[in-house]
Amino acid sequence: MKVFEQILAHAIQLGFEQSLFVAGKVIVFCAVAEHGDMSYAVSVFEKTENPDAFIWNTKIRGFGKTNDAPKAFEFYKRM
DSSP states (O other), X not given: OHHHHHHHHHHHHTTOTTOHHHHHHHHHHHHHSTTOOHHHXXXXXXXXXXXXXXXXXXXXXXXXXXXXXXXXXXXXXXX
């Protein structure tokens, strides 16, 4: 996760922090990968302007994978 955070920091330095593609890939890695971090995925999600359906669904799927159904439902209602 540490190396991934360094790669993300570099992407931000290059000006990609509002790219839906980059945000989507970060959230996928953090939300559904074996060694992901849902709190990090939430922080990236909250900084993303106008997240698309893919990003919303990935977050919901991540909460489902971590057995946090109330949080998944909360994000579903927000979507």
